[in-house]
Amino acid sequence: MIRLYTYFRSGTSHRVRIALNLKGLTYEQVPVHLVKGEQQQEPYRTLNPQGLLPLLEDGAARVSQSLAIIDYLERTHPEPRLLLEDAAGEARVRSLALICACEMHPLNNLRVLKYLKNPLGLDQAARDAWCRHWMEEGFAALERRLTGELETGRFCHGDRPTVADICLVPQVVSSARWGTDLGPYPTVRRIHEACMELEAFARAMPANQPDAE
Amino acid sequence: MIRLYTYFRSGTSHRVRIALNLKGLTYEQVPVHLVKGEQQQEPYRTLNPQGLLPLLEDGAARVSQSLAIIDYLERTHPEPRLLLEDAAGEARVRSLALICACEMHPLNNLRVLKYLKNPLGLDQAARDAWCRHWMEEGFAALERRLTGELETGRFCHGDRPTVADICLVPQVVSSARWGTDLGPYPTVRRIHEACMELEAFARAMPANQPDAE
Numbered sequence: 001m002i003r004l005y006t007y008f009r010s011g012t013s014h015r016v017r018i019a020l021n022l023k024g025l026t027y028e029q030v031p032v033h034l035v036k037g038e039q040q041q042e043p044y045r046t047l048n049p050q051g052l053l054p055l056l057e058d059g060a061a062r063v064s065q066s067l068a069i070i071d072y073l074e075r076t077h078p079e080p081r082l083l084l085e086d087a088a089g090e091a092r093v094r095s096l097a098l099i100c101a102c103e104m105h106p107l108n109n110l111r112v113l114k115y116l117k118n119p120l121g122l123d124q125a126a127r128d129a130w131c132r133h134w135m136e137e138g139f140a141a142l143e144r145r146l147t148g149e150l151e152t153g154r155f156c157h158g159d160r161p162t163v164a165d166i167c168l169v170p171q172v173v174s175s176a177r178w179g180t181d182l183g184p185y186p187t188v189r190r191i192h193e194a195c196m197e198l199e200a201f202a203r204a205m206p207a208n209q210p211d212a213e
Numbered sequence: 214m215i216r217l218y219t220y221f222r223s224g225t226s227h228r229v230r231i232a233l234n235l236k237g238l239t240y241e242q243v244p245v246h247l248v249k250g251e252q253q254q255e256p257y258r259t260l261n262p263q264g265l266l267p268l269l270e271d272g273a274a275r276v277s278q279s280l281a282i283i284d285y286l287e288r289t290h291p292e293p294r295l296l297l298e299d300a301a302g303e304a305r306v307r308s309l310a311l312i313c314a315c316e317m318h319p320l321n322n323l324r325v326l327k328y329l330k331n332p333l334g335l336d337q338a339a340r341d342a343w344c345r346h347w348m349e350e351g352f353a354a355l356e357r358r359l360t361g362e363l364e365t366g367r368f369c370h371g372d373r374p375t376v377a378d379i380c381l382v383p384q385v386v387s388s389a390r391w392g393t394d395l396g397p398y399p400t401v402r403r404i405h406e407a408c409m410e411l412e413a414f415a416r417a418m419p420a421n422q423p424d425a426e
Binding site: 049087 | 262263265273274278280282284285288300305307308311312314315318324343346350354357358361
């Protein structure tokens with residue numbers, strides 16, 4: 001039995017939901033309310049001492065950090081593959097995924113936005129500008145690579161979705177909150193649309209979760 | 214022939230140097246001056262359209278993003294292993310590494326510090342406080358896990374270094390720049406010291422690089 005501790009609007013939970021759906025795995029969702037701070041309170045805090053979402057339980061195994069969870073699912077349920085079989089292809093999709101995971105998402109999550117508000121005293125407009133700045137830098141980097149590299153296909157790498165698409169889609173979805181203009185990134189938009197035609201991606205959307213508000 | 218585009222003080226370059234050393238691989242260093250902005254200029258920008266360090270060239274393969282590089286090295290040079298052979302162990306060391314890679318480093322790198330200064334107008338003291346805040350959150354999370362989980366040994370996982378230690382050490386090293394007090398994190402400090410007794414870690418230190426200033 002797989003159990004996912006999740007919040008509908010959490011971008012990292014969103015990644016894992018897509019991965020589980022692509023693997024065809026059934027799982028139980030346990031909602032943890034991020035805005036109410038439940039991730040920092042018991043009983044969740046004992047399960048995940050870092051107090052962040054998501055967390056996957058699979059029998060005795062308990063895995064935190066979305067990318068570690070996706071690698072764990074790849075090990076325990078290899079098909080269909082979310083990574084590539086060749087070392088160079090795997091490196092490429094990992095590096096694309098990490099643009100989202102290390103250079104975009106960490107700068108616009110709830111904890112960071114809270115710190116910008118207090119103690120830094122930034123108003124809503126300045127906080128939104130901060131988010132848009134890092135979204136634009138990241139999408140520009142993704143667009144340059146996706147247009148310049150021959151391996152790009154219908155999806156980020158060839159004709160089936162990989163971990164790169166799993167990270168791209170939640171980033172596109174969350175970027176809309178800050179009014180990010182995706183006009184300059186046509187390849188990012190095209191791939192996002194291709195993903196959204198797949199049931200695994202559509203079903204993982206925030207609005208389709210049991211805890212959606 | 215392996216070539217690493219690197220900067221002595223870049224924490225992500227530091228990770229890859231440790232991994233290359235642990236694998237016993239020889240490599241050529243090509244310094245790219247981060248503070249002068251060479252990573253955003255030609256000729257480097259053509260090699261890595263994202264304009265960030267590090268970048269690994271291995272024959273025809275070109276890999277960006279430090280964690281993708283480490284996974285690539287693990288695939289192409291499996292021994293000694295930097296991940297674990299069992300799925301649960303691999304998930305654990307990946308999740309520890311990602312605390313540094315996704316929750317600590319992205320918030321205190323040069324690009325972010327520049328934005329805090331301009332346009333946000335934060336002075337040096339406020340920028341240092343920002344860095345210390347995220348270092349303290351991250352180290353506290355690492356300390357809770359490392360003290361609470363039975364798999365912790367001489368290193369983050371058992372008695373040989375893994376990708377978790379590869380990410381921990383550069384984070385400890387860079388945290389000193391902002392006056393982070395490591396007193397509350399005795400396990401983090403103990404593991405850092407155990408790592409520094411290994412030649413692979415000592416040789417990878419910023420001060421020991423050809424481009425050190």
